[in-house]
Amino acid sequence: MGEIRVGTASWTDKTLLASGWYPNGANTAEKRLGYYARQFPLVEVDATYYAPPAEQTARLWAQRTPDHFTFNVKAFALLTGHPAKPTALPTDLRPETDKKNIYPNDLKPQVYEDLWSRFLSALDPLADAGKLGVILFQFPPWFTIRKSNKQYILEVAERCKPLRVAVEFRHQSWFAGDNADETLDFLREHDLPFVGVDMPQGYRSSVPPLLAATSDLAVVRFHGHSDNWTSHDIQEKFRYLYSDKELAEWAPRIRQLGDEADQTHVLFNNCAGDNAQRNAAELMSLLESESGDGQ
Known part of the structure; x- marks a missing residue:
């Protein structure tokens, strides 16, 4: 039976800070991270998707957390094919452009x-401290199943070595018909962790809630089921609280996945208020109860 780590996709979200989840004494960045790390063994850094991190920031993360704490880091948007604001790039790398958003080909x-x-x-301090889990590559909805995109995934993995990457798809073509087996076999062949997701269905970006261990590390991300999934308001897009019943149905599936991998990372990305923290704590409790029952 492998280790299952549960956490959330943020610890600094403004609505989380306003929710009262942090005690009054956790009133600085250092104290908030320290408090979070006493509740959960894992966190996903979401801010790195919007702008590359600074090495000093990663060093502080490593210094402010206990041994064996793990950070999964979301890859910067441009490295996954998503657009980014020019101002997100370091000053000396910004292209001269009037475009509101830029793509990799604009560089x-x-x-x-x-x-x-x-x-x-910039991730060296986390890696040196043994606290870097995976770099999460969440590919865009237009990243379909085809040879060139598979090749790019391999290029990404090669660029990041010896750091590990995990792959999350956002286009249904990767799982249509026999493509699901093809996709998972491709990841297994190259020892790349697959990111299973729970998300709203019926959209172009929707993928089925499939769980699979394609490496010794498995990853699951819970995005919720907001009715406003297409909203440009991030809070509305992810505003969802999983019910006790939903989590009870997921717990045995997570436990089974944990049996198939050495380590399983479960992240709640329903980051609105303290929804993610509440659900993560509840799932941890459910998994501990199942383990205590000898299941």
Whole structure:
């Protein structure tokens, strides 16, 4: 039976800070991270999707958390093919443009290479401390199943070595018909962790709630089932609280996945108020109860 770690996709969300989840004494960035790390063994850094991290920031994360605490880091948008604001890039790498958003092709080849190098080197303090889990590559809804995209996934994995990547898809083509087996076999062949997701269905970005261990590490992300999934308001998009019944149905599936991998990471991304923290704590309790029952 492998280890199952449960956490959330943020610890600094403004609505979380306003929710009262943190005690009054946790009134600084250091104290909040310290408090969070006493509740959960894992966290996903979501801010790195919007802007590359600074090495000093990663060093502080490593210093402010206990041994064996784990950070999963979301890859910067441009490295996954998503658009990003030009101001998100380091000043010396910003292209001269009037565009509100830029794509990888808007960057000069050397700037793109420098962006990769800086993103990865900024994670060195976490890696050196043994606290870096995986770099999460959440690919965009237009990233369909085809040879060139599979090749890009392999390129991403090679660029990041010896750091590990995990792969999350957002287009149903990867799972249509026999493609699900093809997708999972591809990831297994290259020892790449698959990210299973729970999310609203019926959208172009929807993928089925499939769980699979394609490596010694498995990852699951819970996005909730908001009725406002297409909203540009992040809080509305992820505003969802899983019920006791829903989590009770998920617990045995997570436990089974944990039996198939050495380590399983479960992240709640329903980050509105303290919803993610409440659900993560409840799932931890359910998994501990199942373990205590000898299941």
